[in-house]
Amino acid sequence: xxxxxxxxxxxxxxxxxxxxxxxxxxxxxxxxxxxxxxxxxxxxxxxxxxxxxxxxxxxxxxxxxxxxxxxxxxxxxxxxxxxxxxxxxxxxxxxxxxxxxxxxxxxxxxxxxxxxxxxxxxxxxxxxxxxxxxxxxxxxxxxxxxxxxxxxxxxxxxxxxxxxxxxxxxxxxxxxxxxxxxxxxxxxxxxxxxxxxxxxxxxxxxxxxxxxxxxxxxxxxxxxxxxxxxxxxxxxxxxxxxxxxxxxxxxxxxxxxxxxxxxxxxxxxxxxxxxxxxxxxxxxxxxxxx
Amino acid sequence: xxxxxxxxxxxxxxxxxxxxxxxxxxxxxxxxxxxxxxxxxxxxxxxxxxxxxxxxxxxxxxxxxxxxxxxxxxxxxxxxxxxxxxxxxxxxxxxxxxxxxxxxxxxxxxxxxxxxxxxxxxxxxxxxxxxxxxxxxxxxxxxxxxxxxxxxxxxxxxxxxxxxxxxxxxxxxxxxxxxxxxxxxxxxxxxxxxxxxxxxxxxxxxxxxxxxxxxxxxxxxxxxxxxxxxxxxxxxxxxxxxxxxxxxxxxxxxxxxxxxxxxxxxxxxxxxxxxxxxxxxxxxxxxxxx
Numbered sequence: 001x002x003x004x005x006x007x008x009x010x011x012x013x014x015x016x017x018x019x020x021x022x023x024x025x026x027x028x029x030x031x032x033x034x035x036x037x038x039x040x041x042x043x044x045x046x047x048x049x050x051x052x053x054x055x056x057x058x059x060x061x062x063x064x065x066x067x068x069x070x071x072x073x074x075x076x077x078x079x080x081x082x083x084x085x086x087x088x089x090x091x092x093x094x095x096x097x098x099x100x101x102x103x104x105x106x107x108x109x110x111x112x113x114x115x116x117x118x119x120x121x122x123x124x125x126x127x128x129x130x131x132x133x134x135x136x137x138x139x140x141x142x143x144x145x146x147x148x149x150x151x152x153x154x155x156x157x158x159x160x161x162x163x164x165x166x167x168x169x170x171x172x173x174x175x176x177x178x179x180x181x182x183x184x185x186x187x188x189x190x191x192x193x194x195x196x197x198x199x200x201x202x203x204x205x206x207x208x209x210x211x212x213x214x215x216x217x218x219x220x221x222x223x224x225x226x227x228x229x230x231x232x233x234x235x236x237x238x239x240x241x242x243x244x245x246x247x248x249x250x251x252x253x254x255x256x257x258x259x260x261x262x263x264x265x266x267x268x269x270x271x272x273x274x275x276x277x278x279x280x281x282x283x284x285x286x287x288x289x290x
Numbered sequence: 291x292x293x294x295x296x297x298x299x300x301x302x303x304x305x306x307x308x309x310x311x312x313x314x315x316x317x318x319x320x321x322x323x324x325x326x327x328x329x330x331x332x333x334x335x336x337x338x339x340x341x342x343x344x345x346x347x348x349x350x351x352x353x354x355x356x357x358x359x360x361x362x363x364x365x366x367x368x369x370x371x372x373x374x375x376x377x378x379x380x381x382x383x384x385x386x387x388x389x390x391x392x393x394x395x396x397x398x399x400x401x402x403x404x405x406x407x408x409x410x411x412x413x414x415x416x417x418x419x420x421x422x423x424x425x426x427x428x429x430x431x432x433x434x435x436x437x438x439x440x441x442x443x444x445x446x447x448x449x450x451x452x453x454x455x456x457x458x459x460x461x462x463x464x465x466x467x468x469x470x471x472x473x474x475x476x477x478x479x480x481x482x483x484x485x486x487x488x489x490x491x492x493x494x495x496x497x498x499x500x501x502x503x504x505x506x507x508x509x510x511x512x513x514x515x516x517x518x519x520x521x522x523x524x525x526x527x528x529x530x531x532x533x534x535x536x537x538x539x540x541x542x543x544x545x546x547x548x549x550x551x552x553x554x555x556x557x558x559x560x561x562x563x564x565x566x567x568x569x570x571x572x573x574x575x576x577x578x579x580x
Contacts, residue, residue, distance in 0.1 A: 028463060029443040031450060036438065083405060088376075088397035107378035111401070112445055115373060115408065116438040122412045123433035132422035139429050143413035148326065148406040153319040155402055160321060173318060 004280040008050065011063065015049040016041075018067045019074065022120075035105040035113035036120075040078050042096055047215075048073040048186035051208070054278050055190025058271060059200050066193035068128040069138050072121040073186045076146045079117040080182075082110055084155070118146075130193065137192050145185035154178030158242070166242040172213075174242060179219075180212035187211075203267050210264035211282055214257045218285060220245045221253050261286045294570040298340065301353065305339040306331075308357045309364065312414075325395040325403035326410075330368050332386055337505075338363040338476035341498070344568050345480025348561060349490050356483035358418040359428050362411040363476045366436045369407040370472075372400055374445070408436075420483065427482045435475035444468030448532070456532040462503075464532060469509075470502035477501075493557050500554035501572055504547045508575060510535045511543050551576045 019040055023033040049070030056066035085092040085100040086107060092100050102110035125138045144150055154177025161174060187208035191200045220243035244253050264282045268275035309330055313323040339360030346356035375382040375390040376397060382390050392400035415428045434440055444467025451464060477498035481490045510533035534543050554572045558565035 023438065025439075027439060027443070028460075029438070029446045029450075032438055032443060032446040079405075083401055086378075086401065088378075088401065108449060109446065111373055111376065111378065112442050115369075115404075116442045118405065118408055119433050119437035119442060122429055123437060126426055126430040126433070132426045135429075136416055136422045136425045139412055139425075140416040143409050143416070147409035147413060148313065148319070148322055149315075149317060152402050152406045152409060153317070153322060156319045156322040156399065159398060160319075170318075 004277050007277050008281070011050045011053045012046050014053060014063065014067060015046050015070055015074065018071050022071065022124075031105070031109060032112060032116055035101060035109050036116055038104060039082050039101050039113065040075065040117065042078075042098055044096065046074065048077055048182060050281070051183065051186040051278075052190040052193065054281065055187050055196075055204050056193040057190075058268075058274055058278060059191050059194035059196035061190075061194025061196075065129060066190050068124050069142075069189040069193050070186070072124045072138075072142060073182060073189065075117040075121040075124065076142065076151070076185075077182055079114040079121075080146075080151060080155075082114040082117070086110060121146075128193065131195070134192050134195060138189050141188050141192065142185050145181040145188075150177055150181035150185075151179075154181065161242045165246075168247055171242050171244060171247060175213065175216045175244075176209070179216050180209060183212040183215065184208040199270075203270065206267035207264045207278065207282075210260045210267065211285065214260035214264065214282070215285055217244045217253050217257050217260070218288065221250055221257070222288075224250065257286055294567050297344075297567050298571070301340045301343045302336050304343060304353065304357060305336050305360055305364065308361050312361065312410075321395070321399060322402060322406055325391060325399045326406050328394060329372050329391050329403065330365065330407065332368075332388055334386065336364065338367055338472060340571070341473065341476040341568075342480040342483065344571065345477050345486075345494050346483040347480075348558075348564055348568060349481050349484035349486035351480075351484025351486075355419060356480050358414050359432075359479040359483050360476070362414045362428075362432060363472060363479065365407045365411040365414065366432065366441070366475075367472055369404040369411075370436075370441060370445075372404040372407070376400060411436075418483065421485070424482050424485060428479050431478050431482065432475050435471040435478075440467055440471035440475075441469075444471065451532045455536075458537055461532050461534060461537060465503065465506045465534075466499070469506050470499060473502040473505065474498040489560075493560065496557035497554045497568065497572075500550045500557065501575065504550035504554065504572070505575055507534045507543050507547050507550070508578065511540055511547070512579070514540065547576055 023036050052066045052070035052073060053063035057063045081095060082101045084090050085095060086102055093103055094100060101113060121142065122139055125142065126135055128135060154174055157174045158178055161170060184205060187204040188201060191204045224245050244256065261282050265279050268278055313326050342356045342360035342363060343353035347353045371385060372391045374380050375385060376392055383393055384390060391403060411432065412429060415432065416425055418425060444464055447464045448468055451460060474495060477494040478491060481494045514535050534546065551572050555569050558568055
């Protein structure tokens with residue numbers, strides 16, 4: 001266990017150092033760089049680039065090879081948070097305890113900082129030391145997972161579903177795109193960085209889908225428990241949110257998290273002890289309290 | 291001349307047909323596709339994808355090969371217009387005589403339609419039937435020209451320069467990024483689609499930079515002349531805009547357009563008659579009235 005924790009902190013430090021070095025050039029559009037870095041370096045678990053490095057290592061690559069790809073996924077994740085927080089979207093003033101991007105830099109610059117991070121993600125992939133075929137596969141994977149039938153599509157479905165009760169199928173369609181797709185991209189790009197084979201891609205895809213679902217359901221549970229704690233009530237539910245908790249209740253959701261985590265771990269069975277880190281990562285997400 | 295006009299309409303029809311076929315899948319996030327198509331198919335000169343096809347042909351490629359790349363540039367151009375028109379940016383209600391995207395679909399969907407088009411541009415490049423090295427070069431070219439030190443950077447510089455008088459150097463820094471960079475991407479990606487050589491890349495870059503500058507100065511002139519005509523005044527000037535007209539006046543600007551057009555044409559001298567279309571295109575932009 002201790003070893004996995006150390007590896008996690010190595011992966012987190014790798015990506016923090018890598019991102020720190022981005023957008024540091026002295027250019028006239030300084031304000032844009034400040035705004036991009038403000039959100040990109042605002043912390044967070046760095047789950048996605050950790051997954052990218054871990055899958056690269058699982059498939060026999062050096063985790064450092066995967067850093068430009070992991071950074072690209074994190075840039076996409078960051079831009080989506082900046083745009084999500086805008087007044088015309090969720091209208092949030094704070095994120096991770098800090099004022100949101102548009103609160104500090106204004107709405108116009110927040111829109112452009114998001115656009116800049118989204119665009120740069122694809123430039124960043126081309127900086128990876130990989131065969132051209134690998135770069136192309138990574139670009140396509142990230143664009144598909146982040147785009148109109150991936151993350152952006154999920155946002156639109158989520159908006160459209162507000163104020164009405166969705167079926168399980170609909171909630172899954174929203175969540176698999178809105179949060180699942182980018183976790184999928186992160187895992188697949190790790191395999192791509194290592195030049196992995198079809199079987200490894202399939203295993204990574206299954207692990208990602210199960211982990212993404214477990215992660216989302218766990219988030220829903222924490223939201224409700226957190227709200228309940230804050231409000232001093234026995235249960236809290238947000239009637240406007242289409243969550244698994246609203247569909248099934250907390251107890252069944254806890255079972256679902258455990259089931260999905262087991263399936264994620266099973267997908268890595270063929271890799272034996274070399275999958276230890278990814279197994280322990282999946283387990284730690286079941287138990288996380290924030 | 292007639293032949294060049296016919297070729298222009300072939301190139302325009304090629305890209306219109308290609309774009310028509312995009313985002314037609316039946317998916318739950320239908321509203322997103324409608325919003326993306328609303329702006330993507332709203333007409334316009336299609337200058338950028340015409341340039342991509344023409345440079346591909348100049349370098350011995352089939353213009354159709356370049357269509358995914360031309361479409362990608364047009365998607366980037368379209369997203370930038372959608373985000374530009376938002377209330378927090380230029381706050382425009384109409385574009386090309388039609389209500390702007392957010393006026394029809396709401397601000398949240400307009401932000402997401404822009405994000406979707408921007409992301410899909412990179413997926414689209416990977417669909418080109420090119421060697422992997424060509425795809426990588428195209429992704430890098432487009433991302434660099436559209437990103438934080440290209441178009442997005444130019445927007446930020448332009449915003450920062452509002453309400454104050456810029457030097458020529460500053461106006462050039464803004465315009466070369468804000469409109470020049472994407473025209474450059476369009477021309478270079480045509481050469482890339484044809485598998486062109488270094489000399490062809492250099493010629494395309496010079497042509498693009500001169501054409502982009504001529505195009506922008508001509509735009510500035512038309513703005514002023516248009517405003518003057520509308521207002522019934524002899525001259526019109528927008529004191530809040532950093533344009534070449536404000537720096538030099540209309541007469542000098544007309545000379546500059548002619549100079550830049552000549553330089554654009556000179557860059558293609560080594561290609562003789564096969565550059566006829568691109569030469570005629572540059573000349574037609576000098577004389578355009580809209």
